[in-house]
Amino acid sequence: MTDRPSVLVPIQVLEGESLPEGTPDLLAKAHVVLLGYHVIPEQTAPGQARMQFEEQALSRLKASAELLVEAGATVDHRLVFTHDAQQTIDRQIAEYDCxxxxxxxxxxxVEDVLVAVRGTVGLDRLAQVVAGLFADGVNVTLYHVKSDDETAADVDVLLDGLTDRLGDSDFDTDRVDTRIDHDVGAIDAIAERAKAYDVVVMGESDPSLSTFVFGMPADQIAERFLGPVLVVQREPPADPDTTEADDRS
Structure with missing residues (x-):
């Protein structure tokens, strides 16, 4: 039995955001860390915002959590009033070891999933996410953009290694395909390939999740791929930064 992967789901709970259609089914086999956050002006104290908006925000957050639980997920939910959304997201990822x-x-x-294997995240964690979420009848394509300093043998070792780990997790490797491109930019290539798939799974890019997922490269992908993206994390640092000033529950 594969352990449930822990997946952070951030939503701007007071900005009208809720779980998009299909999200509960996508994460039915996950442990979801549902982060409801609201960005407040620098001059506003988090505690002041909580006093004004907590009841409304918690009601919306709990409604989303109930949908996830009904689909089969286990859920922790957190409500955060913060001055810095990116720092809040990174902190929750570290705190919950997502x-x-x-x-x-x-x-x-979800019928077809593209797994962009970029070599920046351990294969074990990629395998945990793919096998944990997509074990039931989903077709998976392992996709790698070959760099100039890689040999064909290097790429084979990388993709075969991930396939073997999926097999060790009781994932049906007959449903695993591999594709390799070269002489193309990785971000553009992933975004173009993604158009034929329902979900993209990819490794965290340097230097942090917030840079890649919520920064310019993610914008480039999101403009051309409208489905959900799961970004797999590196192992967390030993001492995550806990200096953020926010108000949480």
Missing amino acids: TAALVPRALAS
Whole structure:
């Protein structure tokens, strides 16, 4: 039995955001860390914002949590009033040791998943997410963009290694395909390939999740791929930064 991967799902709970259609089914086999956050002006104290908006925000957050539980997920939910959304997201990932973070987008069903194997995250964590979430009848394509300093043998070792780990997790490797491109930019290539898939799974890029998922490269992908993206995390640092000033529950 594969352990449930822990997946952070951030939503701006007071900005009208809720779980997109299909998200509960996508994460039915996950342990979800549902982060409801609200960015407040620098001059506003987090405690002041909580006094004004906590009841409304918690009601919306709990409604989303109930949908996830009904689908089969286990859920921790947190409500944060913060001056810095990116720092809050990174902090929650570290605090809960999340295996992945979701860029939530609506989807009708999950039949085909693109796994962009970029070599920046341990294969064990990629395998945990893929095998943990997509064990039931989903087709998976392991995709790698070959760099100039890699040999064909290097790429084979990388992709075969991930396939073997999926097999060790009781994932049906007959449903695993591999594709390799070269002489193309990785971000553009992933975004173009993603158009034929329902979900993208990819490794965290340097230097942090917030840079890649919520920064310019993610914008480039999101403009061309409208489905959800799961970004798999590196192992967390030994002493995550806990200096953020926010108000949480």
